[in-house]
Amino acid sequence: DARVTQTPRHKVTEMGQEVTMRCQPILGHNTVFWYRQTMMQGLELLAYFRNRAPLDDSGMPKDRFSAEMPDATLATLKIQPSEPRDSAVYFCASGFPNSGGEYNEQFFGPGTRLTVL
Amino acid sequence: AQTVTQSQPEMSVQEAETVTLSCTYDTSESDYYLFWYKQPPSRQMILVIRQEAYKQQNATENRFSVNFQKAAKSFSLKISDSQLGDAAMYFCAYSGGSNYKLTFGKGTLLTVNP
Secondary structure, three states, rough: OOOOOOOOOEEEEOOOOEEEEEEEEEOOOEEEEEEEEEOEEEEEEEEEEOOOOOEEOOOOOOEEEEEEEEEEEEEEEEEEEOHHHOOOOOOEEOOOOOOOOOOOOOOOOOOOEEEEE | EEEOOOOOOOEEEEEEOOOOOOEEOOOOOEEEEEEEEEOOOOOOEEEEEEEEEOOOOOEEEEEEEEEEOOOOOEEEEEEEOOOOOOEEEEEEEEEEEEOOOOEEEOEEEEEOOO
């Protein structure tokens, strides 16, 4: 049963510390998305990649957030320095084109719950 | 920019009854997808049902069905024979254009009463 995996599942850190979240997309999926979920903002897109190339990171605070795909099996989201307002659940999702070349489903990982004190 | 609106922050239903969750969206695209995702307390996002905008027939998955009104930009979810396991947060989502990113509504918290 192929699944998107995310590590860590929970992270508690102090303000100013670096946080790295990792995602392993489903094998064969060529598009990876990072979403953030908060009570106030709901679910919002931070960034996404296709074939490891960043296509849209307009949802990310550029001064402290960075997203990369070192290889096809790993996506990372880093926050440096972290702030209390970054406390949220961060989801990774992956997708692939159907026979018509359309992406009509994203598969979500279990999320990383981040708490910044 | 696309927007998705869920006007019901909370809904409740009796076990075995039917409930309908509302969703409206705004877009200038002609080709797009609409989704309903379920998020139980475990936080896992689970795809419930999806609808391609070019299809006139409403999607159905077992006890879950949608009422897709393209002209009205409305996409409601009907859950029939509600079960205790249906209790969760439900998110309506839109994906369109060439980027396939999802735009989510704020969610509707569904409670199922025994």
